Amino acid sequence: MLDHTKAAMAETRATFTGDHALEMEEPLLFEIGQAEKSGVDIEEPEAFQSCLGGLERSDPIGLPGLSEPETLRHYVRLSRKNYSIDAGLYPLGSCTMKHNPRLNEKMARLPGFADIHPLQPQSTVQGALEVMEQLSHWLLTLTNMEAVALSPKAGAHGEICGLMAIKSAIAARGESATRKIVLVPQSAHGTNPASAALLGFEVRAVSAGVDGIVHAEDVASVLGPDIAAIMLTNPNTAGLFERDIAKIAELVREAGGYFYCDGANFNAIAGVARPGDFGVDAMHINLHKTFSTPHGGGGPGAGPVVLSARLAPFAPAPALVKTADGLRLKEDIEGTTSLGRITAFHGQMGMFVRALAYMLSHGADGLAQASQDAVLAANYVRVKLRDMMTAPYGDRNCMHEVLFDDAWLAGSGVTTLDFAKAMIDEGYHPMTIYFPLVAHGAMLIEPTESESKASLDKFVATLRRLGELALSGDAELFHGAPRYAPRRRLDETLAARKPVLRWSRDVA
Amino acid sequence: MRYHPLTESDRAAMRAAAGVADIAELFADAPGGPLSEFDLPRGKSELEVERHLARLAAKNISAGEVPFFVGAGAYKHHVPASVDHLIQRSEFLTSYTPYQPEISQGTLQYLFEFQTQVAALTGMEVANASMYDGSTGCAEAMLMAHRITKRRKALLSGGLHPHYAEVARTVARLAEDEVISSPPDVFASEDLVGRIDDGISCVIVQTPDFFGNPRDLRSIAEACHRHGALLIAVFTEAVSLGLLTSPGAMGADIVVGEGQSIGNALSFGGPYVGLFATRKEFLRQMPGRLCGVTVDSEGRRGFVLTLSAREQHIRRDKATSNICTNSGLCALAFSIHMTLLGEAGLRRLARVNHANAVALRDMLKDIPEAQPLNKTFFNEFTVRVKGDAAELAETLARRGILAGVPVSRLAPRAGLDDLLLIANTEINTHEDRAALAAELKGVL
């Protein structure tokens, strides 16, 4: 095992530059750049009469520049301080860190897609509209739904779009004053209650049973004329398929409400099961999860929303329609029941191309295989760890992710956070921790279909060894972790108490 | 399938370990049909996919192929080659939101640099780590103003991009807030000051406005503050800030805008990057992620996401916004391009844009049938043409010129069918302008 003594640590840190071979410290741009320096050659225009109406800027802006080689070095050095799916297993539950094919990047960069303007004449962008049409066809077929709105920019944007459609449908029925409540389980992503609250809905919790899923009878007991919708994630954030889902959908529908499905975990069932078959009214699909458009360090994503027949009339603008002159975006909603526009243009075209490339590459067979492999991998990890770790809902088959809690660490002096930080030293990105909130000290592991069996075996062996160390009383190993990352544990309290959110001379 | 590492024997071994004879057992709870029910093709090789998509791409006319003057909220600029190279580094492209800061310092540091650049550019004290785009950022700014002022009535300028106004109206209607719209204000002649009262939460004004006019915001800011309202300044062309007085210096309380112009491709409308900046006193009402400075346990400077208690993953139904994923990689592209430009480069770029627009305006002066209406503008202005501008744009497209955006496409039934917005950036050459002028003369 590794030497964690102070002496050994001191030795590994003994460089006077602070750099360590391939890992270099990098100052802030503001400490190395100069306002007069530029990495772009632009010729000064010839003298001309300015037409700015006296609004010329005269003050210094505060934007240092770098030459091209300095820019490359700055960002390459920064990049090396990041973990990435290309470099290693990234088991963030509910986030779906799977392989990002480079073909998709290449396709999105074709000038015919990357270099076209959202407002150039529609006759000049028929190929782009065909991409949208084909993507829509795949999404509707995979979900068995009536309509799809492509414009939402990310999952949370899709959620609010779906809820807007629900609210519009309720208004059209003249029930706005009474249907005010949205049911959300406590295991839901925070975006669910946040989206509902934003639209003035009252969020009411619905609890799951001891088996981790929401039961039809518990939903039935709270349904009434005041219920606007229920929001369920399926498979849920405990990695379990909501077994009662079709029954719940039926009950909600009978009570006059709508069923919003959070599709963040659609990657578990794409190509295997169709949300339309279990009564979904609206569901967003995170193209950056299920269809592997890259996460990019936090975006951009894309969150198309599929809609049932009873919500389709309220879809946001623009709608994609077939005409005698080819495909057209119907942008003017005058005289329609559309809920309106939710973003300036037509959605994340760059992501549409990537997702379509991913779908075409996989085909229906490959998508089903991906879902099956993802579920198999999660269950494989589950059975390899279940004798050591504890699960909040007992040992049961899971879908694409497996949820453990921290009961097994009780008395060890090691917390979920400590365990996660120790994983970093062993070369892994930690799993999702402390989410969902329903599991104490949650550890949510999503291995995805992108890992080989050898990779999964090494991962579980590492977790097992760490677990043994934790249970054997070596808490110090965990409390001091990570030791080998570009930074050791960072003081988040200091950052929040004295927020410094931009550079100034004091930041040095 | 080339993306799947598991072999059939791996799968069999894993199924055995998991105690399932058939993979279908793991999906037993899901109502579903056999694969054949899916009317979708089987997987394709890389070559086949490339062929399929390249054929679709070839059906579009790309901006680089023709003289190109289309703007109205998205602008074609030259993006240095190193920008696209750097954002495709695995460590940027294939990482997640930096929830584990010790192994995400690359992302966190560039977000901190991005926030600083945006704050400096807009003349504000703090900026967040990005929004989806300018239009959604604008609606979020409106909601933020409601929270701060505890009022729920926004006043929109007639110079605001019509799609931004539509997004704000959609959000306001469904959040049960009020919006006072204004008719399209082609000549920047509206009186907003006279319409501000003690019931207004915010005034949303764009500069340069949709029709191209740079707006002096000072008197509006003053009136807002007199009535306890906030001024939200919007921009859709970030390059303009290299030449124009910043909204912050003119008294704006929140500045939101589209950052696509710097570092990002047109991409048919997305992904783009929303810039969002405000005063420090409103920090805790901001939507979106924030990156801040701290130290690690050895006292070394480092960066973390901070003030997260505002956000949905902690505050849930009481969060300032539902936003989670933002535009990280587009923010990186913005930041790299801005770093390459530097202050001197940005100012020069902005001057070239303005000079090119002035040159085109001067050329069109001699064409009575295509009259520029703006007295002031940055790199885009409005032209009154003979007849229908949308038909003209179609005709010119067939003749190999993408001439601009007909105002009627964004503002139908407003009696503005003869207005065309024409944008000019550093990509437009003298030959492009001459070709446009000649065609306008010939067609009209």
Added chain:
Amino acid sequence: MADIRFTTDHEYVRVDGETGIVGVTDYAQSQLGDIVFIELPEIGKRIAKGEQLATVESVKAASELFSPVSGEVVEVNAILEDNPAKVNEDPLGAGWFVKLRLVDESELSGLMDEAAYEAHVRSL
């Protein structure tokens, strides 16, 4: 003579004549962890018993503080704006939140005295 009363939610009110000084207990601050920000009400605001009085943020959580008694806010602890850590350091002293002008003395009788509260904490 000051008298201190507690709620089962780990808030206290220290009564001094017509004024009640409200804050959170040592147990509460230890559960909240490092406090990074406290949102306090406006002076002059009337707050009913059980209504939200303040929001306490730690790095990973935001908790609402509900008023143990009814009253009008006469003073808020300005020190907390720059130094929320005071609540962690001295919750019953310098880390107080709000001073209320009490309107209903009878509400106090429903709260626990020090001995009862200590017993309550031990039972957790």
